Amino acid sequence: MKITSSLIDKLIRLRSGESLPSSALRGEWVEELLSDGVLISRSHGSRSCIIAASPETLEQSLMHINERLGHLDKMKETLDAETTRSEQAAETGNSKLVTARSCPGFPVNSYEPIICCLNGKELVVNPQEGTFLFIADWHSFAIPDDVTVVNIENMENFRLIRRQQSLFASALAGKRLLFVSRYPQSSDLRTWLQTIPNQYVHFGDFDLAGIHIFLTEFQKHLGARASFLIPQDIEQRIKHGSAERYNDQYPKYCHLTSNIQPLQQLIDTLHKYHRCYDQEGYIENSLTEHHLI
Structure with missing residues (x-):
């Protein structure tokens, strides 16, 4: 999964209760969220969309998938502003927020x-x-x-x-x-x-x-x-x-x-x-x- 500003925007929209076209999010992690009921797929004729079952459940599940997705607003600010590592550390307490996972395994x-x-x-x-x-x-x-x-x-x-x-x-x-x-x-x-x-x-x-x-x-x-x-x-x-x-x-x-x-x-x-x-x-x-x- 490549974390981009566009991806964060989509996740924030889902968290806010908006729907997205099913084609807007792809990947095995999306299928897992659908399978677990965190995301819900709805059909409208030949088109389908996805929504979040609840903002809280979505955020918790995103944190399990990738810890960087547990702070959507901060990630959005960081990616948009292209902040330095020192600025990341000051804002989030983690200078490696964008570049490394702190809990592999x-x-x-x-x-x-x-x-x-x-x-x-x-x-x-x-x-x-x-x-x-x-x-x-x-x-x-x-x-x-x-x-x-x-x-x-x-x-x-x-x-x-x-x-x-x-x-x-x-x-x-x-x-x-x-x-x-x-x-x-x-x-x-x-x-x-x-x-x-x-x-x-x-x-x-x-x-x-x-x-x-x-x-x-x-x-x-x-x-x-x-x-x-x-x-x-x-x-x-x-x-x-x-x-x-x-x-x-x-x-x-x-x-x-x-x-x-x-x-x-x-x-x-x-x-x-x-x-x-x-x-x-x-x-x-x-x-x-x-x-x-």
Whole structure:
């Protein structure tokens, strides 16, 4: 994402309650905000526009995507005036506001102890329930080769892994699991995944945008060691899922396909019922049969 004065202007307009043409904002981060309900897509004949569900939610979500977007008004002033680094420091307390991220990395979680290595020293990942760890020095973070990395797209699911333990135990029986998330939004997690040999499992929403994220942002780079979690009962859940979300995503992803048969079957199921299903629906459910592609 390139932060420009034009982008900041658009985000300020959304924060103010205005609508923008859907073509005005592009990118995976926009799709995520739409998927999470932070942005809402509305159709007007052959045209569509986007609005913010609420100013507060938009600002909070933008901060998670990129900390520089958490101060839209200051960013607007800084970009328009092309202030010097000293002026940035005086106005925001951060002379690197425009040029550097102060919090690189990604969070990790586990419900059993996993002995890892950080900066050459042993690190046991076993957060107390209600907490998780954040790996800032991710370049020096190493995990055992037999650990399966599970990327959870939704932060609520990531925080509440113990309330989904039966799901993971069934789908990945006998495997040691390290849960990760790519929030705040950056390429750090994917870059780290490319440097390790571990098996990767993607657990996201069961919709066209979620499948597209897996195929283009992870499977494309990780190859055959990347898989997508597909519960056995997903068809029954999709029957009662969101038709509005499906209709919003269909124009952009109607031609989405995969040469991975179980994933193509999932795509076909979404088209069959014209609905999709959020991964949060698996929190606190006792499920017994799941499989991976």
